[in-house]
Amino acid sequence: MRKLTYFAASTLDGFIAGPDGADPTGPNGFWPIPADYIEHLVAEYPEALPGPARQALGVTAEGTHFDTVLEGRRSYEIGLAAGITDAFPHLRHLVFSRTLTESPDPAVRVVAEDPTAVVRALKKEEGKDIWLIGGAELAGALYAEIDTLVLKVAPLTIGNGIPLFSRNAAFDPSSWTLTDHTVLKSGALFLTYARTRDAA
Incomplete structure (x- = not known):
């Protein structure tokens, strides 16, 4: 069965963005992107690079991890503000929103249904794993469905911001x-965790 992977960048103190939620x-960002970080993404997760970055870097590799990307409306709108209607044209792209009435891009599917039900159906399909890019609200809603965490941890603290999971996520240790x-020489870490599920 396919797995849902929350593959996200995090600060040392557990934030994925600043308080304003901007990119x-x-x-005008504060997040360091050293060369070895990009090199590792190109080598190990080429499908996680947005289309414009893939084009600029000459990346054509299909990738081995994901064939589908899920994101929430706020995360998606960061790309829209930059004039990008589909940041991942090389993947099946689903955006969860109850307020977007139609997709700005024919290749992007806007989903108003319950994220949990949608993910459970996707897991039953054949294919590669499913990438949850964020944001925190969607990650919180899908907390129980996440099978794998891949954290790209920057050597950075910001004190306050958008956490890895929204404050509305259920308390469920x-x-x-x-x-x-x-461990990269620049100090960035790529940490992969599998959820420990009971056999019952």
Whole structure:
């Protein structure tokens, strides 16, 4: 069965963006993007690079991890504000929103249904795993469905901001097993955890 992977960048203190929710890697952003970080993404997760970045870097690799990307409306609108209607044209792209009445791009499917039901149906399909890019609200809603966490941890603290999971996520302590890790010279970490599920 396919797995849902929350593959997200996080600060050392557990935030994925600043308090305003703007793109922290944008022109006025505060998030460091060292060369070895990009090189690792190109080598290991080429499908996680947005289309414009793939084009600029000459990346054509299909990728081995994901064939579908899920994101919430606020996360999606960061791309829209930059004039990008589909940041991941090489993946099946679903945006969860109850307020978007139609998709700005024919290749992007806007989904108003319950995220949990949609993800459970996607998991039953054949294919690669499913990438949950964020944001925190969608990650919170799908907290119980996440099978794998891949955290791209920057050597950075910001004190306050948008957390990895929204404050509305259910209180449900879960154990995770570290299955892989990469430490880059720049200080960034790629940490992969599998959820420890009871056999019952």
